[in-house]
Amino acid sequence: MGRHRAAEPPRRGPVRSVPGRIAVTTGITCCLGLVGVAGVGEARQPHPDVREALADRAAVEQRASRDHTRAVPPVATSSPTPTPTKTPKEVVRPRHPRPVAGLDQRQMDNAKAIVDVGRDMRLPRRAMVVAVATAMQESDLYNLASDVVPASFDHPHQGSGSDHDSVGLFQQRPSSGWGTVAELMRPAYAARAFLSALVEVRGWEDMSVTGAAQAVQVSAFPGAYAKHERRAATVVAALA
Structure with missing residues (x-):
């Protein structure tokens, strides 16, 4: 019997990127909808809709960051200065008052x-x-x-x-x-x-x-x- 030749592995075509999905497979790294295959050349550019969505998201995050760190000045409230009230002084009467009208x-x-x-x-x-x-x-x-x-x-x-x-x-x-x-x-x-x-x-x-x-x-x-x-x-x- 002659030896059978091992069947050659099927050739793989380029892996398409699917917008909005994250795919994980052996030898494949995916980030933000971009799929890269080790040793298979450069990753394709994201779809224009994806780029626009990413740009909008980055802008929103940048504004949120600025709003979070912005110092908000305190609101000045004008309140009338209270007028100090004068408390009547207690009259201290001497224990032995000075005699008048000829009294001792x-x-x-x-x-x-x-x-x-x-x-x-x-x-x-x-x-x-x-x-x-x-x-x-x-x-x-x-x-x-x-x-x-x-x-x-x-x-x-x-x-x-x-x-x-x-x-x-x-x-x-x-x-x-x-x-x-x-x-x-x-x-x-x-x-x-x-x-x-x-x-x-x-x-x-x-x-x-x-x-x-x-x-x-x-x-x-x-x-x-x-x-x-x-x-x-x-x-x-x-x-x-």
Whole structure:
């Protein structure tokens, strides 16, 4: 038998490029629709439609890159400059105000205690004038103990009186329900007790100082309060 000659491998023709496809085969490299065969010559030029599509894509990517890296300036917003508001300064009142109207320091301090209570109760200045004038008449604006009440000397005092069991700036009597001896010997308490009774008097704002004071104190000498009105007004004006 003779030997058969091996059949020659079929010859391959050039591989066509298919636009828009990526083909992978042995010895073939494809990129973006271009197919190259190793050892088979140069790759054919892409179809005109492919070239146009690639050019459009490159332009889009270039614009996107520029837009991504472009610095966008901040938008200036005009807002009115706020006007600084001025906060009212707190009035710092001295603990021991300078005496006026011929008072000494102890009397002035007691007048301050009366005015401070009136301010705390949000009363008009007229009420403070009535209260200071009353204390001027009753105790000469001193915090008095009572010779009749020995317990009153156990508390801070600035002299003493002997009118029944009357004590303090307004000579209020514990036996009449104004408060305990200890309470009435405190100027602030005594002032609040007086002013609380004053505002309960109907029409006190329209009364004279004498009439308003007498309505609270029920004194045996009602006309005595009037002589202290001018000095009391001067003192309150210096403190209020």
